[in-house]
Amino acid sequence: MEHQPKEGVLLVNLGTPDQATPKAVKRFLSQFLHDPRVVDMTRWLWCPLLHGVILPVRAPKVAKLYQGVWMDDGSPLMVYSARQAAKLKQKLLKQKRSIPVELGMTYGNPSLFDGMQSLIEQGVERVIVLPLYPQYSGTTTAAVVDGLGKAFKKMTVVPSFSVIGDYHDHPLYIKALADSVRRNWQEQGQSEYLLCSYHGIPKRYADNGDVYPQHCQTTTNLLAKELGLDSNQIGMTYQSRFGREEWLQPYTDKTLETLPHQGVKHLTIMAPAFSVDCLETLEEISQECKQLFMDAGGEQFDYIPCLNDNDAHIDLMVSLVNEQMLSDE
Incomplete structure (x- = not known):
């Protein structure tokens, strides 16, 4: 009987600081704003400006804004993303599909490497990557693919993977x-x-x-x-x-x-x-x-709040994953 590779899903979002502190915000913004996909200025011009002016000024201000929206369990983006991953896994289980679902962030934690590594440790050989950006942009979706490339460089065994590029008209x-x-x-x-x-x-x-x-x-x-x-x-x-x-x-x-x-x-x-x-x-x-x-x-x-972890949003994700599985076969 032909071997069917075990499949898994990596939900990807942009990322968020680990804490609502100037230090954590500075660390996150540094990684985010260093990405040429996000800011494509010449490095020798941009890096001194970023580290000498922008981060020292912006990090304390942004940290204060984060403190105003921080939830009991952490950053809203992280809380809702984690709920989405858990609910997606549950809904796939109801379809008799025991498929691991993990989170990875383009910047910050858990990293794309962390998410991929966790799937591999669960025996996954084929990964469906779902960037949670309905509309494609080089600044977001393409940055996910760049990040995956960097993650794979640290791995001995690289799984096969496919990326859901967008779903703006689904x-x-x-x-x-x-x-x-x-x-x-x-x-x-x-x-x-x-x-x-x-x-x-x-x-x-x-x-x-x-x-x-x-x-x-x-x-x-x-x-x-x-x-x-x-x-x-x-x-x-x-x-x-x-x-x-x-x-x-x-x-x-x-x-x-x-x-x-x-x-x-x-x-x-x-x-x-x-x-x-x-x-x-x-x-x-x-x-x-x-x-x-x-x-x-x-x-x-x-x-109107974002779709977050509401049922209609999770149903959409299930559909996207199922459609991608069919096209991968």
Whole structure:
């Protein structure tokens, strides 16, 4: 009888500091911002700037922000990611598939090496890597592949693996997003406008061929269709820009300052590019963006949480894993 390689799943997210302290944040940001996929400046220019100016200034500020969103069990990104991994394993078990599921982070702990090593120790020979980025970007998904390459360099036996590149237009993803909007509208009342805020990237990256903005646009269009919204009722923007160069536009903060003047007093906002709530959603959107909107004359601001570990999201992951297994055969 032909040997069937044992399969496993590695869920991957960006990563998070181990603690909400300046030291831990500095360590995490150093690894993250050293990646040429994230910041592609010439190293001899960037590294002195990063270590001499940016990290000493930013780490204490960011640590304070993390302290404001930190959960009992740790960073929100880590807590929700761990719950996702546990629930995905359970749901696969219900399908009579005893498949190991582990977490790996592109930056910080547990590392991609830790996740892969744990799967190998459980006898896994073929790994399905699921980066939790619905829309592909060189800054995120490609960075996962780079990180896997580095992890494999430390291994004697390298498993075969496949990477789920994106799922920005998957019907179950769109439906899960739409259902989360409907739930919010049932509780808070339907707003005049639904804003989809995506994490930004420098415009230059898109000009050089990154498909991320097209994926974000497709997600928004499909969500609008699913909810029956026209272009006056839904829009998309980009948040979290950093540095002085131009990033993808329109910018979330600038848009929030103008919407009330266009008659939008009740706003619903969501972050479809984030698979779990984290600093960028819980602090930047839920607090900073709310303040901008209300200061500009808004009256009601409703933030819809990320899909996190809700059942529809886990069902999507099961489907992605099963589809990948079929295509790998």
